[in-house]
Amino acid sequence: MTPPAVVEIDHRDPALQAAFCDYVPRVFRTVDFRRWCEWGEWNDDYRAFAVLDEGRVVANASVMRMRLRIEGREVIGYQLGAVGCVPSHRGRGLSRGVMSAALESCGEAPVLLFANKNVLGFYPRFGFKPWEQALFGAAFHAVPGGEPAPVLDLVEAHVREGLVSLSEEGLAVTERFGSRGHARIASWYAANAFSRPLRQLHADAWVFAGVENGTLYIDDIFAREPFDPRPHIPRLIDQPITAVHFGFTPERWWPWAGVAGEDSEAYLFVRNLGPPSGPHRFPVMART
Template sequence: MYQLITDYRDDASLRHSFNQLAEKTFGLSFEDWYQNGLWSDSYRPFSIVRDGEIVANVSVNKTDMLLETKVRHFLQLGTVMTDEAHRRQGLIRELMARIDAEYSGKCHGIYLFANDSVLDFYPRFGFEISPEYESSGQLSSSGTCQFEKLTMNTPANWQLLKDAMGRSIFRGRFDMVDNPGLILFYVTKFLQENVYFHRPTDTWVIAQEENGRLLIHNIFSGTLTETGQVLNLFGSAAREVVFGFTPPETEGYTVAEHHEEDCTLFIKGDLLKLIAGQKLRIPSLSHA
């Protein structure tokens, strides 16, 4: 018999089964995230269990966003997976209906990213495709890079970054707030060597650099509020920048529709239509 469960994060057996299915589906485990104390109540799996094993899942991620100077309460659905032996049983449909019933009227909108094989599935639940937009530009700063790098391989360094998030006065036009665990999910697993900090200005940047091209995922600063001030600290080494978030400035950068292979944004809720209307981007480190 199938049973729908949630809030089992601290159940070692069920968590292990969840991770097994995630590894089989995505090649990804959440166990280190849990053991490092970073899996918070903001990430909530809704799962179908049979004979003690997780066989299907849709996770709800609370992704509050700062939009038009106000914190808006959004939900992102992710980690959508069904064990191959249990497909075509309507399990994801059941989970989606439960999530919709539980959160209806309790958030400003819901969104998700879908691969090309399921583009016809989510409109059945009231979702519609939305574009999102990417800002980029050429750089002409001079001098040497003033940033240091801090490897994110210890709890002490994770805490330093987490504290910097709390102190930050730098704000993009569509920033995720109050969810450091999701950002640290990326930093501790995939971006350990991609955190830069500048002590004099208390500025922290999560970025990937290749041949003078910067992909900036996040900026946190205790003193700086303008993107150009931060970019100047990279000196002449950086010649081009692409933003994984929406910078605060509306001028000075090229804004174009963002396309990612096998990844389509679906939204539900009128407030999320501002993504297209104001040419915003879902922050890259808020994907789950």
């Protein structure tokens, strides 16, 4: 059988970009890339490797170039996303073809991906190994107080630019296993209304955070300098809380946080990468 022809799509080709955007909800029903593209967030770091049929994308594997942080070291690596095939074209080896093309573009660099639980047997065929992800939390009692931290809307171009600046120039949210410069991944969550509110503690410290059932969830911190988040908690909540949970390994921000269990919904697979020591959680706002 002749291998399928794979086309590389980047942000410079509006027609192919539109074809990619049409493909995504056909495979991932609640996911859309159109608004993210309209915001201009697709840049040189993101490439899609696709098979087309009569101009329509029918299979795809995307690659996001990332500045990974692994136990204090910065490593250029890649994260795969939007891997799939439309139902009408399954069983033809198209997913294997786009995966092979995507991985070839990564060379020997580290690669990671978060899988759908229905295809966990697919990725080990390409040299991927599963890694367990932990949940982190701490007991913390607080009530609302002070001037509420303003909510920033990423629909505003200047807010997106500010987030990119903090992400590129500031601290990585974790040094154990995370990334620097993932603002354009975080903005994708906002574009799809999947993120908690982005709140401004001060000019150089922004957080994605929200309260659910008496727990404050801090999903990410974008800041130029380290700070103690505890005094700011009353400004982030609109009801009393008894706990704080984190969308990342919080060794820098809340070192006394404990492991609250396994992240049973994070099916992380890695390739060309050894695990960091100790429990860890790759930041939820940096996952493609």
